[in-house]
Amino acid sequence: MERSVQGAFGAVTIDGKIWNQIALRPIIPIGKISLALDIVFYIDQDGNIHDDEWDFSSGEKSKNSIIDKIYYIRYGKNWDPFYFQIGALDHVTMGHGILVNNYSNTILYPQVRKVGMEAKFQAFGLDFYGFTNDFKENFGLTGLRVSGPAPGGIKVGGSIALDRNQYLGLKDSDSDGRPDLVDDFPNNSNYWLDTDGDGLADVLSEELDIDGDGITDTLDSDVPGWPLDTSIVLDTDIIRKPEPLNVDEKVRSISALSFDVSKRILTEKNMNVSIYAQFAALIGETTDPISGRDTTLGTGIIPFGLSTKLGPARFNFEYRMMPSGRFEFGYWDRSYEIERATFTSTNAGSLTGADVGQIITKDSRLGKFGKQKGYFSTLSIDLGSMIGASMSYQNLFGQQWDDTSNSFIEDRNQSFIASIGLKKPISKITSARWYYQQRNVPNPFEFEFTESTISGYRIGIKLGNGMILNYIFRQSFRDIDGDGKVNGPEETINMTSIETSFSF
Template identity: 25%
Template sequence: MNRSKCVATWIGMLSLGFALATYGQNEIAGETALSYGGPPSPEEMALSRGELSGFGFTFINGEPFLRFQLQPEIDLGKVGFGLGLVLLYSSSEEGEHTILAEDGETWDDISTILRLVRYVRYGHLSESFYTRFGALDFATIGHGFIMSGYSNYDRRGLRLNLSTETKKAGVETILNDISAPTVFGGRMFVRPLQQKEGGIPLLNSLELGGTYLTDIDPDPSLIPSGDPLIALGVDIGFPLIHNKSLRLDIYDDVAALNTKPETKAEEIDEVTDVAMGNAIGIGVSLSQALFKVEYRIFGAQFYPTIFDYTYDAAKGVAPDFLGMDEADADQARQGYFSMIAVRPIPQVNFVATFEDYTNTEPKLYLGITESGIVERTSFRAFYLKRNIGEPDPGFPEKDGSEDPSFFEDLVRLDSKSAFIVRIGYEIFPRFEVAVLREYRFRRVEDAAGKSHFEPIQKTSVEAGFRLNF
């Protein structure tokens, strides 16, 4: 067993141990479907940031700025919204004064202006009606075989989930950018055998789903023809066990991507350009934890969970960014995906995913939030690393990037990584000092006016009031 397989096995055992450790703490609240992430919700964890209004300093790729921000957040139960006015001020030796947006952008783009509204929402993810305009982080559609952990970075998008009260039928949708949408689509699901009263429990919760997601501006190396990237999927799932303390689900997803080059079969005159994949999974949902493990198998040119956190940033370097050279991409592959979302104590939320397949390098996601274990302090961290052990395609000339070891690459930040950590301390009620370190992506435009994403290193020291109402 190689190193990556050892790590995958270890994380899987650790995840199951965390899940079993929380067994029976509390009753499951209502109907908890795996499609919506389970308790705690990874997507809601990523979105619950709690920003400050005040001043500070920011360094972007080593360049200093004075920072002024107004970021109130209002929660009225069903309705909530947050603003995101951040101004970065700098002056040059020539006496020029510049005021830029949060990531150092100029104020001449509609997407930058839309960032003033951080979000507006109605409802919550687990409810029958939920919609959100604004920042999208760790967005997942269905079981996540096509989209999981997707982020629209500095853009403002739209999320809409709608279902009947009993979840007999519903739809979940996403649009990544209101001003210039490229990635959009959703999933419809139905429980055809559900009955209001009585019925067989297993059949009552039988769920069938269908997914359509597209990117109308995909990377040319994925779709050389210039056509949109199209992902289609069908899924089925039902619970084997469902009571107040435990829910055990099994599910099966089949997906197709138009990423396979068009070829004509020798014996029959037909064109085939569809790459196929399949994921069979089991999920354990407890009062304070969710554990999932999937066995995935897919053919040539199929990319599992193609819409993830780094999807947009990978444009321009795929398929190398996906951990495959041309020969590997033409081979069938298989492997495992695992996820844990757990709240071991009320003040801590933890999420981890790990996936590893043949002919590719593994991918790891970690997220944690903490508030109140140490009096007046808060902590939030997020880390993603893909193609662990592979060279950095964004900086191939960088020392040590040609042939890194698994563990060396695991802790190194590069264009295959995303990392955010924030530590806050409350001086007195509502007034807080915080340090924020980020390694993520921002959108830039080239000379031809075409936008793409580049890595950004950012350090901020903030002092201000937490205006949450």
């Protein structure tokens, strides 16, 4: 690969605000290694620079800002015997996907920039694979897999995955340990509590009425014009918001292991057929919706799986079982970084406009799944030489928690994922892709959005003189108010980017 520089300019949406973008991405070959940097400036209409990417105010923030400049470091291709890539991870799957299936660390880019790694190599007659989601999290989410041949033409494999602290997925702008979702002062590391929402921190002497009930808490020297040396307590029943989560002090981890066996039963020209089976266990705790207490996570079994390739088509079919529930197939998927940790809120009684709540991790919600079984299928097909498409569908049936009746009922647990895109340019359209995902809902075809819903598209149009106009849109959702539903613009995450890229 030759040394080159790619550039881009345009506009991008970050946290609901439009920023002008200027980016340079130099590609530097070092032997068989390719290093690409991502040097980007986001500038608003007033000329202010988005400083998250250029924050050197502390050692930790300096480290993160430097890591963010890595677009990728790559050796080889992912089908080579030895391969590694540091940077964006878009389609991470381990084995047949019972634990990690199409995980991506770019789903919140550019609002959240993650620099992960995946690598694979062969040694001792075995295949080794590993990944981590983000070096800034110091190996927050990590997966390892080993597979190899066994007698009789059988291939066996084992995988482990660990998220050492699911709270690391929450944005903390001021690095005070309190995530922005529960930090009343997300850009000030000195304060994080404002019970009555009046803009004054509870600990400030100027805050004379902490709970906003109209009664001055204490008459003392902090009150302007107070003439006495003594203090008089007026409000004896001050209601305060609880201390928010501090991710530097509290950890909630989840791990998992899986085993699989497979065998190729037919190999012909442009055709092969394999069968496989998988077992996985999630290790950790979830909340029992009946008792409200913690209970152990469950297991998932795929006693029979079929994988076929016939010319341009690939088809998979699986029979799936959750013997005790409290499990999710493909737990680490494309939307994991959104569902990893979210917020649930309740109104704090008499507090004026103050909502209090707690951070809810994805594993804590698995208790809603009871004993279930059903099937999963996926089809990928090339429509001629121009278009590629894929579709996946899961249909499980069994016990599922119903919030209305406060009991387990018999219901369906369905997922639907689809994508279609160009394989090569058509006239001036250099690239085009559309995708949609919704997982673990009673009926995905009602298109009622949840935090597992992701959709988007990307179109590239050739302008001439080596310049390409890229239009990128992605929509996802986050349940900010914790009511179990996503609605309104505050809970919709729209990422729009219009950029013109070029090389020189």
